[in-house]
Amino acid sequence: MITTDIVIVGAGPVALFAIFEAGLLKMRCHLVDYLPQIGGQLSEIYPKKPIYDIPGFPTILAQELIDNLKKQAEPFHPTFTLGERIESLEKKDERDFIMTTNMGTKIHAKVVVIAAGLGCFEPRKPEILGIENFENGKGVNYMILDPEKYFDQKMIIAGGGDSALDWAIFLSDVCSELTLVHRSESFRGAPDSVNKVMKLAESGKIKLLLNTNILSVSGNSVLESVDLINSKTQEKTTLKTNHLIPLFGLSPKLGPIESWGLNLDKNAIEVNTEDYSTNVSGIYAIGDINSYKNKLKLILCGFHEAALMSHSAYKYINPGVKYTMKYTTVQGVNEF
Numbered sequence: 001m002i003t004t005d006i007v008i009v010g011a012g013p014v015a016l017f018a019i020f021e022a023g024l025l026k027m028r029c030h031l032v033d034y035l036p037q038i039g040g041q042l043s044e045i046y047p048k049k050p051i052y053d054i055p056g057f058p059t060i061l062a063q064e065l066i067d068n069l070k071k072q073a074e075p076f077h078p079t080f081t082l083g084e085r086i087e088s089l090e091k092k093d094e095r096d097f098i099m100t101t102n103m104g105t106k107i108h109a110k111v112v113v114i115a116a117g118l119g120c121f122e123p124r125k126p127e128i129l130g131i132e133n134f135e136n137g138k139g140v141n142y143m144i145l146d147p148e149k150y151f152d153q154k155m156i157i158a159g160g161g162d163s164a165l166d167w168a169i170f171l172s173d174v175c176s177e178l179t180l181v182h183r184s185e186s187f188r189g190a191p192d193s194v195n196k197v198m199k200l201a202e203s204g205k206i207k208l209l210l211n212t213n214i215l216s217v218s219g220n221s222v223l224e225s226v227d228l229i230n231s232k233t234q235e236k237t238t239l240k241t242n243h244l245i246p247l248f249g250l251s252p253k254l255g256p257i258e259s260w261g262l263n264l265d266k267n268a269i270e271v272n273t274e275d276y277s278t279n280v281s282g283i284y285a286i287g288d289i290n291s292y293k294n295k296l297k298l299i300l301c302g303f304h305e306a307a308l309m310s311h312s313a314y315k316y317i318n319p320g321v322k323y324t325m326k327y328t329t330v331q332g333v334n335e336f
Contacts, residue, residue, distance in 0.1 A: 001106045001107070001108050002030055002079065002081070002105065002106065002107045002108065003107075003108045003109075004028050004029060004030040004079070004107065004108070004109050004110075005022070005027040005028045005029070005109065005110050005111065005317060006018075006022055006027055006028070006029045006030070006109060006110070006111045006112075006113055006313060007029075007030050007031075007032065007097070007099055007107050007109035007111075007112055007113070008029055008030070008031045008032070008113045008114075008115050009031075009032055009033075009086055009099075009112070009113070009114045009115065009116050009257075010031070010032075010033055010040060010114065010115040010116040010117060010287070010289070011031045011032075011033035011035070011038040011039065011040060011080065011082070012038075012039065012040025012041060012042065012115065012116075012117050012287065013039075013040065013042060013065060013066060013069055013299050013302065013303075014115045014117075014286055014287035014288075014299065014302030014303065014305070014306055015031055015033075015040070015113075015115035015286075015287070016031075016038065016066065016069035016070060016072075016073055017069055017072075017073075017302070017303050017306045018113060018115060018286065018306040018309065018310060019031070019073035019076055019078045020069075020072050020073050020076065021306050021307045021309075021310035022076070022310045022313065022314075023073065023075065023076025023078075023333075023336070024310075024328065024333070025310055025311070025313075025314045025323070026336070027111075027310070027313065027314060027317065028076070028077070028078075028079075028336070029076070029078045029079075030078065030079045030080070030081070030107055030109070031078060031079075031080050031081070032080075032081045032082075032084060032085075032086055032099070032101065032107065033080070033081075033082055033083075033084075034083065034084065034085040035082065035083070035143070035250075036082055036083045036143055036144070036145045037082060038066065038070065038080065038082070039062075039063065039066040040117050041117055041118070042062035042063065042065065042066050043062070043063055043066050044250065046062050047061070047062050047063035047066075048061055048062070048063065048190075049061070049062045050062075051065060051299070053298065053299075053300060054299065054300060055300060065299075075333050075334070075335040075336075076335070076336060077335070077336055081101060081105055081107070082145075083143065083145045084101035084102055084103045084105055085101060085102045085255065085256070086099050086100070086101055086256060086257075087100055087101060087102045087256050088100045088256065089112065089256075089260050091280070091282070094281065094282065095110040095111070095282060095316065095317060096108075096110070097109050097110070097111070097112050097282065097283075099112070110282070110316075110317045111282050111283075111284070111313045111316060111317060112282060112283045112284070113283075113284045113285070113286060113309060113313070114257065114269060114278075114283065114284070114285040114286070114289055114290075115285075115286050115287045115289065115302075115306075116257070116287075116289045117287060117288045117289060118267075118288055118289070123142030123143060123246070123247075123248070123249075123250060123251075124248040124249050124250065124251050125142065125246070125248075126158070126214065126246050126248055128214050128215070128216060128217060128246075129215065129216035129217070130216050130217050130218060131217055131244075131246075133217075134217055134219060134222065134223040134244070138219075138221065138222045138223060139217075139219065139222050139223025139224075139241075139242060139243055139244060140217065140223060140243075140244045140245075140246070141243065141244075141245055142245070142246060142247075143245075143247075144167055144171075144245060147170065147171060147174055148174070150171060150174055150175050150242075150243060151174055151175075152175070152176045153175055153176060153242040153243055154175065154176060154177040154178075154240060154241045154242045154243070155171060155175045155177070155178050155179070155241060155242065155243040155244075155245065156178075156179045156180075156181060156226055156239060156241045156243070156244050156245070157171075157178065157179070157180050157181070157245045157247060158180075158181045158182070158214055158244065158245070158246045158247065158248070159181075159182065159246065159247035159248055160182040160183070160184060160186075160187045160188050160189065161187070161188045161189050161247065161248075161249065162188070162189040162190060162193060163247045164180065164182070164189070164247040165180075165187060165189040165190070165193040165194060165196075165197050166189075166193060167245070167247065168180045168197055168200070168206060169193065169196050169197060169200065172200050172205050172206050177207075177241075178205075178206045178207070179206065179207040179208075179209060179239060179241070180197065180201075180206055180207070180208050180209070181209045181212050181213075181214060181228065182208075182209070182210050182211075182212065183211065183212065183213050183231065184210065184211065185210050185211060209228065209230075211230055211231045211232045212228050212229065212230050212231065213228065213229055213231060214226055214227070214228055214244075214246075215227040215228060215229050215236070217244060222242075223241065223242065223243065223244060224240065224241075225238050225239060225240050225241065226238070226239050226241055226244055253267075254267055257269070260280070260283070261279075261280055262278050262279060262280060262283065262285075263278065263279045265291040266291075268288075268289060268290060268291035269285040269289055269290050269291060270290070270291050270292065271284070271285050271290045271291070271292055272292075273292050273293075274308075274312075275308050275309060275311070275312030276290060276305045276308060276309045276312075277309075277312060281316070282316060284309045284312070284313065286302055286305040286306050286309050287302035287305065287306075288302070290305070311323075311325070
């Protein structure tokens with residue numbers, strides 16, 4: 001079991017800054033995110049998008065901001081569980097929470113902070129006949145956590161965005177046979193990535209099937225083949241494969257958070273703006289996931305919320321202990 005002071009649900013910019021603020025108060029953080037890397041929306045959806053409203057930076061790329069926040073948090077040695085989703089939360093007592101992920105990982109914490117942005121980003125699953133029979137380790141995956149797992153394997157990637165293109169490029173040197181299937185003739189990804197994929201297809205390094213949709217999947221206990229159809233010619237083909245990776249983007253959902261007894265306002269969590277605590281003592285919500293009067297869904301507002309939450313969490317964890325705030329210009333940043 002993982003033991004920490006604060007477990008943070010989410011690993012986006014507000015969650016990363018919360019590590020820093022909590023660290024200044026000598027509290028350790030463990031972050032859990034369903035995505036395979038830190039950064040939330042900024043890293044997964046628009047890493048190269050410029051952001052203009054971060055104080056001190058007239059402009060900064062989304063991924064650059066994440067990299068800076070990660071570096072800022074490093075002195076406090078945060079730990080992470082990535083590629084897993086919190087499925088259940090149990091409050092044993094005051095300052096005693098147990099969270100369990102979909103993979104069975106258990107985390108014991110004194111405080112829970114929900115910084116899940118718009119919610120848990122879950123893969124958009126295509127409507128393909130029989131696909132659910134091959135999920136959970138049987139050949140169909142909706143994200144790639146360990147690329148080396150696919151060494152010398154046959155793989156089909158479906159999609160036309162940056163994720164599909166980038167993984168097709170990377171895995172072309174890993175898989176024994178790789179096919180990229182896209183329902184259109186044009187891609188939504190970066191032009192440079194499109195050019196690289198086209199060159200790989202021309203050289204025979206990968207197989208590229210455009211204007212093609214997946215009809216069904218089949219196999220015995222594991223995935224063995226995928227049935228395809230060309231939308232222009234209506235020609236049907238069957239490809240043998242070990243793995244199918246549909247990469248059709250992500251959809252935000254509250255998911256299991258809905259069952260944690262929190263006061264909700266549509267798809268957001270109601271909080272007290274004094275410290276961004278929820279109606280359940282010991283649970284806080286910061287960033288886009290929370291709701292209050294005059295709420296602005298801005299990263300800089302989330303940073304403010306993280307600071308106030310951290311000071312409140314310190315008092316919650318250390319009842320009766322007097323704390324005098326000292327500015328970082330006076331005390332610096334001291335590692336644990």
